[in-house]
Amino acid sequence: MTRHWTWGLVLAAITLCAGRAVALDTEEEGAAAATYPGNAEEGTQLERQAVQQFQEHQYAEAARLFERAWETYQHPRYQYNIGQCYRHAQRWDDAVAAYQRRLEIEPAPRNYIYAHIGSCHLQARRRQEANQAFRRYIELEPNGDMAPQVRQALEAGSWPEEERRSPEIVQQARQVHDRARQLSDAGEFEQAAEAYLEGYRQFSQVHELLLNAGLCYTWARRNEQAIEAFTQYLQTPGADPAAIAHLAECHMAEGDLPVARDTYQRYLQQDPDGELAQQARQVIRFISRLNPMPTRANLEEAKEHITRANEHAEAGRYRRAQRELEAAYEIIPVPSVRYNIGACYFSRGEYEEALPYFLQYIQQVGDEGVYASTHVDAAACLAELNRNEEAMEHIRAYRARADAAELPREQYHRDRATAIENQCKED
Secondary structure (H helix, E strand, O other): OOOOOOOOOOOOOOOOOOOOOOOOOOOOOOHHHOOOOEOHHHHHHHHHHHHHHHHOOOHHHHHHHHHHHHHHEOOHHHHHHHHHHHHHOOOHHHHHHHHHHHHOOOOOOOOOHHHHHHHHHHHOOOHHHHHHHHHHHHHHOOOOOOHHHHHHHHHHOOOOOOOOOOHHHHHHHHHHHHHHHHHHHOOOHHHHHHHHHHHHHHOOOOOHHHHHHHHHHHHOOOHHHHHHHHHHHOOOOOOOOHHHHHHHHHHHHOOOHHHHHHHHHHHHHHOOOOOOHHHHHHHHHHHHOOOOOOOHHHHHHHHHHHHHHHHHHHOOOHHHHHHHHHHHHHHOOOHHHHHHHHHHHHHOOOHHHHHHHHHHHHHHHOOOHHHHHHHHHHHHHHHHOOOHHHHHHHHHHHHHHHHHOOOOOHHHHHHHHHHHHHHHHHO
């Protein structure tokens, strides 16, 4: 199993094109979005195929599949995603039409759709229509994430990065991404981060490379380097506010809980309905309940225990590692420390003792991104305890997350899930 021998939280998916301006919507849009007309299961199957085509840059085919998904199940996000696919395919009129359809459907759409519409009109040389859409966005979100770019577009008549990011540059940067992604998929996260940074030095206008370097440094447990990368990325035009949450995770990983709390709050101010908002609120509640708040001296003392725990774990001395982790947790009760205690139990074959630690970890930090693999850890324990149906519930939960979004080391964890599923069938 993969052990989180680290302090804190790691969460995100690598993508060359990060942020709202280019991402697909694969999340429900509030409680009211629970059901829509049609067959939800068939719609979801078509959506998964469409997402795969989108990730492979087959945008016209992805749009076609999303359109079939819409015919099968009228989920509002399908119309938004049709617009995203057509915009990537440079079919500006089709993109605008899909975005307009999304604006007409309840629940209320995200305001940044108006910025997308404006950018499509600009590409189609319709500046008057573009300005109307941009002004609508500014009216709704005068301090929104995209407000600086929209104001520049209103003034200049072109999207801020349009001239600097030629298709040739984007294609070359994508090649850098593909090479770095191979390293990441192999678990070579620090090397992947360095590859992304080298690519960013060559293509400094493709800021997604810098973001991805930060993510890989996070997974490599190089939090100082990750903080530096995220901080630099957040100073670039149109930075995805999710990077603020990733920055907060790094501070959490370093045990700097007050800074982590304040950074998460900053993220919620910018993107209160963002994909990491639930996690941010969970962690803020967790930190706010700590009394007293750990001091810097507490942090240094706990880190000494963590260092010794790492050394014991790497040498296979799991009982000693567990004792060091328990001592660290008494000083600073970071959720991942409890996860690692569970990992010690698991490594000794004490599955009943390990299981509660994994379940509590999911409860405390959620199951998005890299956290999704904790479902596989829990399933492994349950299968060993012959609680096969419960194990399969966790397998299905992981696969649902993996189908909805690209996850770190996804194939590795899918293979683990398949092996556990086969074990359940044999029992």
